[in-house]
Amino acid sequence: MTSMAILTIFALSIFVGFEVVSKVSTTLHTPLMSGANAIHGIILVGAIMVADSATNTLETTLAILAVLLATINMVGGFVVTDRMLEMFKGKPKAAKANKDAEASK
Amino acid sequence: MTSMAILTIFALSIFVGFEVVSKVSTTLHTPLMSGANAIHGIILVGAIMVADSATNTLETTLAILAVLLATINMVGGFVVTDRMLEMFKGKPKAAKANKDAEASK
Amino acid sequence: MNKNIYELLGLVVALSFILALKGLSAPKTARRGNLIGAAGATLATVVVFFAPLGEGKSHHNTILILAAIAIGVLVGVPAARKIQMTQMPQLVALFNGVGGGAAALVATAEYLNLGTGASTAEVVATVFTVIVGCTSFSGSVITFLKLQELMTTRPVVFPGGRFVIAATLAGVLGTGGWTISSGANTPLLVMGGLALLFGVLFVLPVGGADVPIVISLLNAFTGLTVAASGYVLQSTLLIVAGTLVGASGTILTRKMAEAMGRSLFGTLFGAFTAKPQVATGEQEARSVKSGSPDDVAILLNYAQRVVIVPGFGLAVAQAQHTVRELADMLAAKGIDVAYGIHPVAGRMPGHMNVLLAEANVPYEQLVEMDEVNPTFPQTDVVLVVGANDVVNPAAKTTPGCPIYGMPILDVSEAGNVIFLKRSMRPGFAGIENELLYDAKTTLLFGDAKDSLTKVVNALKAL
Amino acid sequence: MNKNIYELLGLVVALSFILALKGLSAPKTARRGNLIGAAGATLATVVVFFAPLGEGKSHHNTILILAAIAIGVLVGVPAARKIQMTQMPQLVALFNGVGGGAAALVATAEYLNLGTGASTAEVVATVFTVIVGCTSFSGSVITFLKLQELMTTRPVVFPGGRFVIAATLAGVLGTGGWTISSGANTPLLVMGGLALLFGVLFVLPVGGADVPIVISLLNAFTGLTVAASGYVLQSTLLIVAGTLVGASGTILTRKMAEAMGRSLFGTLFGAFTAKPQVATGEQEARSVKSGSPDDVAILLNYAQRVVIVPGFGLAVAQAQHTVRELADMLAAKGIDVAYGIHPVAGRMPGHMNVLLAEANVPYEQLVEMDEVNPTFPQTDVVLVVGANDVVNPAAKTTPGCPIYGMPILDVSEAGNVIFLKRSMRPGFAGIENELLYDAKTTLLFGDAKDSLTKVVNALKAL
């Protein structure tokens, strides 16, 4: 891949990242941060690639440690985000009840 | 550029295109369409590239015609969009006046 | 020019287009956004003359190119400058069409240039560009003719039309496949011709109300052809810019259709599903109640609440200032006056807001459809100035008519309805308006501006 | 696996992350968004084991890798599952830190692997990743310690601190330059060590209220390190995913700072500008008015309007259900009851809304800060349950204190203020609350749940 292509991809990704979260509501700040945090756990893929081609002990040790840390980041991140959002699910219902109540006024 | 890079750029551009206009208000539909229309006038660059490397009369004729059409598209598009938006500029003021009027009620 | 710098500038231009679209979607930044886009496009056009070329290649035809650009500017700028606001939509349609045509020409020329050296993927991209570019070109020309009223604005449907369209489409795809498998020139030419025909057939059955949606759709498609050309020409800039327009145009088309209460699917496949039209109205000479300016003045004078419904005719007659004068007089008499604005009144979304803002109509008197509709039962007089389709009850009562399903202003709920128009001719969608024959309707024939002036004078004399 | 398929799957995963972020920004789709992201990440992890390798290369260490993943899952999942809601923010901080550490390790290992074969651009990317990854790692550990209250939550500032920080930063950059120019291993190691130190020094001066902002910022930075690693490893997926997190994280950080009324600049450069703290409050034993549950019950019983302000202590005491019981009793007596919700009450944005929704508190009783503040002058009794900083007037009156500038709930405008807390200890930000000594304040010491139960019983006995 040419460095021009990489630069273009980089620039477009920045725009996507900006735009996609620009409408987030305050209540979702924490889950969004946590979800984004889980996504960068994808460094796991990089860690596996490096471990996969590591030939001496030092490299292997570093890479395997990276695999361990990245897995914790990724798996833990998605699970904890899901748990947060599970708690949020009560809210829309409540909001709806509220609306209904108002409508019946 | 590899075809993978092109595909990635294509996919990311789709997302950017979607997101960037997803909040447009009804009043701006026409100018936005017109502005987007002007942007695809950038085919002018392609027309110039082809004309630039054309070697026989047929190719040259087609390419020069393309340059002409693309120029009309691009230049006319940006000018007409600007004219439309010029007319819109009165509105925000009016809206503000309206707010002020409400505030003073 | 150094290749890296050249490509970097291309990326800068691509990003300027993103910023342009982003700017255009918010009222505050719209104008700046457009200017950013124009600046980017200018930069790209200058830079391409200094494009680094492969070994042993040189720039050709520079003088010719510059001449073509000069002519293009001389044609495009005055057209965009001088056009009347009422005719802007058709101009946008035309600009879009020439863009599609340019993309098709570029792809064809490059195809000839590459000759047998083109890869399959490149031929596929070429075929796509030529088909869609030609369709967009001829389709846009038809929308132009419709909007300019150089041809009927009613859906044009002929018996068996859908089979002709399907056959044309099959022909387009067949010749497309033939082009891809043979790599020859003749099938490409035939294909282009068939695609031009398809564009015409595709747009003919579209009713007036759906025309802006179709323009927007063709616009999105043209964007995609630019992206495909970019693939063939190996230009990242064209790929990004074209895809941006394709994607944002698609969203915009959907939003427009929603705003007009039209089904996008119905609009797109209208060509295949439209039936020869039922003649609406029996065309017999029915009686209508027409009044004099004095009658209208008296009606208005004793009203407590008046709603003015402006339409395309107001724009044509340039009557916005006179309408304001009348409204001010009524307001001075203590009458409650409001303007009922339909989202698709006029010929482009937001048309009426703009015209009335130009005439300095106070913003709080402009009431959107959803808010004004519930107030009609308490309204004594509705003054319909050069509007027709947007108050036509056929949208509710006549399934199958071109505007069926469009939300309308329910003016028939008011006490009296006054129409200011020049004749009994129907509106843009070409369908009879039963409301004109209604007992509570009074017609005041003549140019809207003249009629309004007379009403104003009559009111003064009261 | 075929290279094209492999790369295509990478693109699919990248797109799934876009959809995940998009989903996460709207309440309805948030949970689905997170699952899409998890599915994408799982796919990527499986696929990478089948990555096509260059000529003559083979897969190494597969067993070890799988073992490490297994251990990671066994550590990560239970931690995420078992953690109490009150401790979630520090867990997120910790996860972020290990991610940054992983990126730094990956970059280091690849650097060793490439040896002298690395291009300058790759070395620059490596240096960037190691610096930011290490900073993020140690910085996150400090935020964890702060949030877990294993160390003081007050800004830690020592005299001359800013010079130490500046010197460390200079050292980091210097060794970075040295690494780039020499390509050797020792400077990279020294640089990593200094970056770890810098992370600690960077976060120490951050006050409690700014901690979530710093976590978000470190999160964005970690995203960028992933993108840089992607560049070195030539993985489009990592580039896109990392950049996405970097960009969205930056926006999110700004939005969080706005929501908390904090200056992002002040937070970021707090390390360089913070001065040793002015001791707030004179620490002399001043008298406070403490009351019995009966006193509180009587106050509440004769009120017309009561506002309950829940805070972090309510979450710790798990008193949400008891608080609801009390509120229902008061409402049954015809007293107007509302909950005043501060946006940063608790330990994460939205914390209180969640806890109270869990206890089935009717949604319409939850009133946001901006709406509840104007009602305090008409409020007879404010019941502050385990909150402190969010009602601390120092945010308005004491420039330089860690929460200065944060909007607060103006409970001092109400007739009576009752605090339910266990001691005179300050809240998260570690600053005295003058309101505790105010004449209209009554303190009821004890665990929030116990105290509330007693108040409920006293009310029943009345």
Ligand SMILES: NC(=O)c1ccc[n+]([C@@H]2O[C@H](COP(=O)([O-])OP(=O)(O)OC[C@H]3O[C@@H](n4cnc5c(N)ncnc54)[C@H](OP(=O)(O)O)[C@@H]3O)[C@@H](O)[C@H]2O)c1
């Ligand atoms: N806004 C958009 O985005 C958009 C875009 C494209 C199409 N459309 C379509 O355009 C139509 C708009 O509805 P509309 O009610 O505003 O307009 P309309 O249905 O086209 O009706 C205009 C009326 O004005 C009268 N008129 C024309 N010139 C006049 C003059 N000088 N003085 C007095 N009257 C004059 C015409 O009758 P006479 O000829 O008898 O005078 C006609 O009945 C809809 O069908 C809509 O779907 C809208």
Ligand SMILES: NC(=O)c1ccc[n+]([C@@H]2O[C@H](COP(=O)([O-])OP(=O)(O)OC[C@H]3O[C@@H](n4cnc5c(N)ncnc54)[C@H](OP(=O)(O)O)[C@@H]3O)[C@@H](O)[C@H]2O)c1
């Ligand atoms: N929401 C967020 O996003 C977020 C994130 C990170 C940090 N923060 C920060 O956290 C703080 C939130 O303010 P806050 O007013 O909710 O909390 P706070 O200022 O931390 O005060 C909590 C109070 O609850 C009391 N408490 C603790 N456990 C208790 C128990 N079991 N029973 C009764 N009382 C108990 C404590 O006093 P005793 O020890 O005397 O009982 C303390 O005064 C702000 O400084 C905010 O900036 C917020």
